[in-house]
Amino acid sequence: MAERELKKKQATERTAEVVDEVPATSATGDKLKAELDDLLDEIDEVLEDNAEEFVRNYVQKGGE
């Protein structure tokens, strides 16, 4: 168990270096939120009009 903890720790440190290249500042957080907002606007446009009917009608036969 101790060995695994150790490896996990090493692994975490290694990835931390990668994360440093793209610092998670509040600016990037705001950008992400803005992107998600744009995406939601788009989804409101393309989502099937009658969700209930669309979901009900989606019936498949089992496969494989």
Added chain:
Amino acid sequence: MAIPKVCGIETEYGIQVVNGDPNPIAASSVLINAYAQDVARQRVAWDFEDESPGNDARGQSREGSMPPMIETHLVNTVLTNGARFYVDHAHPEYSSPECRDALEAVRYDRAGEEIVIRSMEAADLAVHDGSHLVVYKNNSDGKGNSYGCHENYLMDRETPFSRVIHGITPHFVTRQLFCGAGKVGSETAFHEPRSVEFQLSQRAEFFEEEVGLETTLKRPIVNTRDEPHADPSRYRRLHVIVGDANMAEVATFLKLGTTSLVLAMIEDDVSGSRSLALADPVRAIHAVAVDRTLTQPLLMADGSTATALAIQWELYSLARKYADDRGLECLGAEEIGTSVLDRWEYVLNGLETDPMSLARQVDWVAKLQLLEAYSDRHGCGWGDPRMTAIDLQYHDLRPSRSLFARMDTERMVDVDSVQAAVTDPPRDTRAWFRGECLKRWPESVATANWDSLVFDLGSDPLRRVPMMDPLKGTAEHVEALLDSCAGPADLLERLSS
């Protein structure tokens, strides 16, 4: 030494007819015919000579097992990229060509999506009656009906199958942490109705057995179909039915890459000091799927407990050590093995520290992020049909409607190489020979399947060219030969001399 992990992905797509005859078999046939006739403009049929899906890797066919029926009357074509595109039961299915590594498998999986998109467009033009076909790359209809996305891996026949079962089961139960496609709600008797908001995996709850031959009833975590489509004295093909169809390229890459790596360790009989055997793998696969906190302890066979994430860390650590000790040549070029390990580590770290940070790599996270944001904006709960509609439409392959296509997920293969893979076979497996012969001499290839090509030169008898080794018939082996042949007759003469 572990043998090269040649691999491929078979995807059964969901199909829906809008404003027309809802028969899915007819719709699937229209879709594939439209592609074969109007887009690919060629038609070479599949050859069923060597199909034997009833053979069981554990030995004789088991009593009570139900091997799948082979339907020969349905539309069935072979494409110049080496893939098979056909109607399987009531679904269109694309079986990718044999790929030498996980990244190539991602490319040919994406090529399959592109082929389906072109098929939908061609079918809409062909029918003229206001109906249109919509294809979904998912695995269930949310009403208890599931269809598969199967993987295949080349394995050494010498490896005892019992070791494969023992070694791969912990991975199959827990890899859904990063290759689950996500699903709203539940649809089987394993869960109380309306008790589950969201699952990591589309498929997990459909698995009822640990090991078996079936694919449609009592689905087993480890499928024992023993149909190598290659020299059976040297090879096995591990047929994997437990996975979800992935939209995210990183998820597909890791699904194939980590599984290839764990299988290589099984071939080389590498295991850690701690047994990863689960007390009840079926119960565990269901439990992992509904645990969004990723903290649920699973009961191990030795009486201890471990989370799915801890099991994945253990497998990853073993794999890292295995790579250091022996190299990862079996996964392909050096950068493929390195990339599998680095990305595996990256997603495990993400899952441990902040799962939602993986929205660009992992499907269930991408879908959950979308659902939560939508729910926040519109104030709708998990039972709202709009949530299920988002789940379905995430997998809609029409560029005009696909929700996945609107998300900024990480790409691993560039668009041009995917376009090329629609028509060109992979260069480093026998798929190259199959695809190139179809491309160069379509009128002379009578039928094709995974391990042979049948030529019709207009005179009796038909000539079968066996391809019993997936690693022969590559561009490196036969490109010069094909280039120097005046035609198929010339090729057959030189192959037999």
